[in-house]
Amino acid sequence: MTRTKQAQPRIGSIRTQRLVGRIVGYAAVAALLIFTLYPFFSMLITSLKPVSELFNRTLSPFWVFHPTFKNYEDLLTQTSFLRWFGNSLFVAVISTGISLTVSTLAAYALSRIRFPGADVMGSAVFAVYLVPPSLLFLPLASVVAHLGLDNSLWSLILTYPTFQIPFATWLLIGYFHGIPEEVEDSARVDGASRLTILRLIVVPMALPGLVTVTLFAFTLAWGELIYALTFISQSMQETVSLGTVTQLIRGDAFFWGQLMAAGLMAAVPITVAYAFLSDYYIEGLTAGSIK
Amino acid sequence: MLTGYAFVLPAAIIILGLVGYPIVQAMYLSLTNARVGEPGHFVGLANYVALLQNSVFVQALANSMLFTVVSVTIKTVLGLAVALLLNQKFLAHRWIRGAMLLPWVIPSTFGVLAWLWILNYNLGTLNWILQALHLISTPIAWLSDPILARGAVIFVNVWRGLPFFAITLLAGLVAIPRELYEAAEVDGATGWAKLRNVTLPLIVPILSITILFSIVMTISDFNIVYVLTRGGPLNSTQVFATLAYQSAFASGNIARGAAISLFIFPALLLSLLFLLRLVRRS
Numbered sequence: 001m002t003r004t005k006q007a008q009p010r011i012g013s014i015r016t017q018r019l020v021g022r023i024v025g026y027a028a029v030a031a032l033l034i035f036t037l038y039p040f041f042s043m044l045i046t047s048l049k050p051v052s053e054l055f056n057r058t059l060s061p062f063w064v065f066h067p068t069f070k071n072y073e074d075l076l077t078q079t080s081f082l083r084w085f086g087n088s089l090f091v092a093v094i095s096t097g098i099s100l101t102v103s104t105l106a107a108y109a110l111s112r113i114r115f116p117g118a119d120v121m122g123s124a125v126f127a128v129y130l131v132p133p134s135l136l137f138l139p140l141a142s143v144v145a146h147l148g149l150d151n152s153l154w155s156l157i158l159t160y161p162t163f164q165i166p167f168a169t170w171l172l173i174g175y176f177h178g179i180p181e182e183v184e185d186s187a188r189v190d191g192a193s194r195l196t197i198l199r200l201i202v203v204p205m206a207l208p209g210l211v212t213v214t215l216f217a218f219t220l221a222w223g224e225l226i227y228a229l230t231f232i233s234q235s236m237q238e239t240v241s242l243g244t245v246t247q248l249i250r251g252d253a254f255f256w257g258q259l260m261a262a263g264l265m266a267a268v269p270i271t272v273a274y275a276f277l278s279d280y281y282i283e284g285l286t287a288g289s290i291k
Numbered sequence: 292m293l294t295g296y297a298f299v300l301p302a303a304i305i306i307l308g309l310v311g312y313p314i315v316q317a318m319y320l321s322l323t324n325a326r327v328g329e330p331g332h333f334v335g336l337a338n339y340v341a342l343l344q345n346s347v348f349v350q351a352l353a354n355s356m357l358f359t360v361v362s363v364t365i366k367t368v369l370g371l372a373v374a375l376l377l378n379q380k381f382l383a384h385r386w387i388r389g390a391m392l393l394p395w396v397i398p399s400t401f402g403v404l405a406w407l408w409i410l411n412y413n414l415g416t417l418n419w420i421l422q423a424l425h426l427i428s429t430p431i432a433w434l435s436d437p438i439l440a441r442g443a444v445i446f447v448n449v450w451r452g453l454p455f456f457a458i459t460l461l462a463g464l465v466a467i468p469r470e471l472y473e474a475a476e477v478d479g480a481t482g483w484a485k486l487r488n489v490t491l492p493l494i495v496p497i498l499s500i501t502i503l504f505s506i507v508m509t510i511s512d513f514n515i516v517y518v519l520t521r522g523g524p525l526n527s528t529q530v531f532a533t534l535a536y537q538s539a540f541a542s543g544n545i546a547r548g549a550a551i552s553l554f555i556f557p558a559l560l561l562s563l564l565f566l567l568r569l570v571r572r573s
Contacts, residue, residue, distance in 0.1 A: 028376055029387060036391050036454065039405030042416060046408060054414065061416040102301045109298035121299055123567060128310050130504075130563055132511030134532035135556065138539055138549045139313035139320065162309045165302055194294045223398020226513045226536065241400040245518055249407070256408060263404040267397045274396050278389040281396070282458055 040267070047071050047261035054256055071257030072265075080235055081262055084243035088266075091156045091239060092221035098157070099164035099217050100210070106165075107172030108198050112181070122173065129166035136162065137230045144231050155231040156239065160224060164217040171216070171284055175209030176202065212284035215277055219270050240266045321550035327543040338550040348551065351522075351529040354441065355554075358530060359510045362448040367502055369449070370456025375486075377457065378464045388458065395454040403518040406447045410434055410519075437527035440520050444528050447515050452508070456501055463497035464490065500569055503562040511555045531555050 046054070048067040053059055075081050109115075110122050140159050149155035179202060187197050203210065228242040235247065244262045248255055274281055321338055325331030342348040373391075376382065394402055409416045410433040418430040433439050467490065475485050513532035516522060522529040522537060529537070531554050539548025 022381055025376065025379055025382055029382055032373060032376070033387070033390060035450070036394050039402060039409060039450070040393065040397075042409055043405045057414065057419070061414075061419050102305065105298040106302035109295045113295035113298070115295035118295065118299075121303065124306065125302070126567065126570065127563055128306050130507050130559060130566070131310055131314070132507065132532075132555065132559070134511045134513045134535065135317065135552050135559070136310065136313045138535065138545060138552060139316035140309065141539075142316065142320075142545075143309070143313065159309060161305055165305055166310075169302060194298070219396070219398060223400045223514075225400050225517065226532065229517075229536070230540070241398065244404070245400060249404075249518075256411075256414070259404060260408060263401040267401045270397055271393070274393075275389075278392070279385070282388060282392065282462075285392075285395075285455070285458060 040264075043260040043264045047257055047264055049257055051257070071261045075258045075261045075265075079247065079258065079262075080238070080243060081240070081265075083236060084238050084240045085266070087153055087238065088222055088240040091153050091160065092218050095157045095160035095164060095221050096214060096217045099161045099168055100214055102161065103165050103168035103172055103213070104198070104203065104210070107169045107176055108194075108202060110169070111173045111176035112184075113194070125166050125169045125173075128162075129170050131163075131166075133163060133224070133226050137226050140227065141230050149231070151232055151234045151237050153232075153237060153239075156221075156224070156227060159227050159231075160221045163220055163224075168213045168217050171213050172206070172209060175206045175213075178209075179205050208280050209284070212277060212280040215270075215273050215281060216284065218273075222266070222270060317549045317553060320546050321553050323546050325546045327540075327545055331546060334546075338547050342547070342550055347526045347529065348534065350526060351531060351534040351551070352554065354528060355510055355530045357441070358445055358448060358512075359506055359558075362445045362452065362509055363502060363505050365445070365449050366452045366456045366505060367498070369453055370460055370501075371498075373453065373457035374460035374464055375490075377461050388461075392454045392458055394451050395458075399451050399514045400518060402451065403447055403515055406443070406450070407434075407519060410443055434520055435524045437524060440524060440528050444516055444519060447519060448509060448512070451515065452505055456505070459497060459501045460494060463494040467493050496569060500566060503566050503569075507559055507562050510558050 042061070045062065045064050048064045048069070048071070050066055050068045050070060053065060059065070106121075106125070110118055110125070136159075140162075144150060144155040144159070147155075147158070149158065183205065184197050184201055187201055192200075223241050224239070225241050225245060228239045229246070232238055232242060235243070238246070240262075244259070244266060248259045248262055322333055322335060323331040324334045324337070377388065377391075408414075412418065412430050412432050412435065415430075415433070417433065418427070421427045422430070431439065433443050471489050471493075472485055475489050480488065510530075511532055512530065513536070516528055516530050516533045517536075520528045522533040526534075531551055535548040535551040537548075538551060539545045
């Protein structure tokens, strides 16, 4: 009797404490989400604003009262946005395809086949993973010029693998290590070549990893700016990141709606892919920095 | 064994030809007086000497250091706080993690456009809020005041990089066995003591890796400064990457540009040495 009497108020206060803790926790998460997501919300609202609302400083920036697709219409009809979008798609798809093929082969060899120099190569891949484009863009500009690829989308298809391959290989080595070697044994006994084993057994098993790496590589190509800025100077050859940043940013208020529409439309393909793959993506992100 | 070499060959060719060779080429270029369209000749360390006497470069050097130290510090502290917050059981929602990561997922080129708008002098949200709350009477020029613009670059850098810190550190926290906390509780440890004596020591490896990665990415960043300020006003937010680009293509001085971008190299090399040791251990 006495024990329950003493215990009750304590349980009550622990419950209150927990409740307060939860409220504080939810409030902190809400603040965090506002901080991280407000810019995207702001882009959406602004892109839907008619010029009259964009200019009116007394109206709330948090809402649009007469939403219109005018900015999107103008962006698609009066600028080369669609062309830039298509260019980016072309460059990102081909460079990602090349990088993924090359990286899968390299990662498989580095994680499965023991050969002299494999360790050095593994470390080299990691080292190159860290080399930033801002260190390479100048000498690469002369490589691109020597090959006569100035103002060609192929200059980007040639150079984007320089940042895609190192990190794709590094991530894939991790994924391949996670697949038990025994699954390959019976196929090897049957005399299947390494390439056949890779194609028919390892790749299907590593599919979640490959899909994540594809998304990462595609995203890097999609948002790349400094190489495009350096190698491309004709509007028709620009990518979506380059065109948006160089042609649509003009202190002129009439362009804000279009600029936000452009940023949002460019972000959509990545966001949609990410929405379906976020669990794999997070796993890949943490694996990339741990392994 | 031959198969091994054959599989690695394409990657090796691309890495050697398009990363290894260009780095060497950049080092050579930085020792010449090459300009756009002119190969130039060897001038020794003249470019480096000239740079260190150039006030715009010294500003860019100071900015690169300042932005990296301040934003990586903020990202580390806030990232740890956010990771601890999201490690609470009742907050472990997939969609919170997923939504929080968006500034990192979406290429910075596009995300930063939103900040350009929010920080706009006349029409931006930030000045609107401050005026609506009567905290200021006239708008503040966030991006055209040298000091505020530097603050803005750091702020946007934190916005972009915080999710990366939070998610990798969260992965580190989740991996800590519960028994360790229970043992600490038996010994009478409270929240703060558990954080200091159990959590922090155990996440040091992943924390170090994240910080080193972030240092390299922050010191070499081009996109945020280029989109937000183009290095302005009056070169007050220039960093290595933007100034290298400007020297090489606005002024045509390729050799000077190469020398500027090579100032990223020591930070890269140091981080790499530490990272390789950490990665090999784990």
